[in-house]
Amino acid sequence: MLSKKTQYAFRALSYLAENYGKGPVLISNISTEKRIPLKFLENILNELKKADLLDSKKGKGGGYSLRISPKKINLATVIRVINGPIALLPCVSLNFYEKCEDCNEENCGLRKMMTITRDATLKILEKKTLNDIMLAAV
């Protein structure tokens, strides 16, 4: 399951997607509009910025904005930045790979099943974008 933090991230990003091209949005705005604890949201937006998904500007007229079009930010990217691995096992993760104890990977049956699962999941998550979230919301 996605952490609450990740859900907050998606809510915030949706809001920024809706305001794409309209200049920076205040953290406090997002916080009240989307009901996300302010200071927690600060952290989240900062992480998204460090992952190059957002631009920020300090001082009056400042705030956060999407760095690129909502059409170009896919869900897998967001999940990886805030939530971590998408695969169900560390030894199957593309971006967070870790060797698993007591399993010679070449002939691990579970690993093969989880690889197939990962591919099926990624096929969706890498194709769907923030823009799709907007469009799907009535």
Next chain:
Amino acid sequence: MLSKKTQYAFRALSYLAENYGKGPVLISNISTEKRIPLKFLENILNELKKADLLDSKKGKGGGYSLRISPKKINLATVIRVINGPIALLPCVSLNFYEKCEDCNEENCGLRKMMTITRDATLKILEKKTLNDIMLAAV
């Protein structure tokens, strides 16, 4: 990601699958063969039993065995018993549904994306079985 407990469960079940039809297997056997802490494994096998995946027998000659053929135990079932929900959001889970705060589900774009993702994932996990794990292991 699957918890370590779930990985243990799969390792234990694989072992039981290999021994399907050969009578009960001792917890202590599985523990040493698959390098799973004994007392922890006890809990796991007991949970799997309560979920009707295993049979158990006490006393000499006792132990655990698969209740049904490894061909009939799919991965989604195991994950749900030991790990919990497969969906990425509670409001999208078929077996562990929970309403999510601040989202009217009908028109939540994220929810729709996560539903599609869940379906893609389940399509694999519900089709693949313990038998497939055995076959895939060299």
Next chain:
DNA sequence: TAACAACCTACCAAATTAGTAGGGAATATT
């Protein structure tokens, strides 16, 4: 130079995960 707004470091409480300890109950063998 004041106000504004993001940034940074550090801390904290609650929940979850990964176990451990120790005895109890059922079964089989002698």
Next chain:
DNA sequence: AATATTCCCTACTAATTTGGTAGGTTGTTA
């Protein structure tokens, strides 16, 4: 009937992760 065997049950614990909060710092704009 007694004993050994094996699963079953309750309770506890340590470490890690999650979900925040507090308070000051830095950069920007007017």
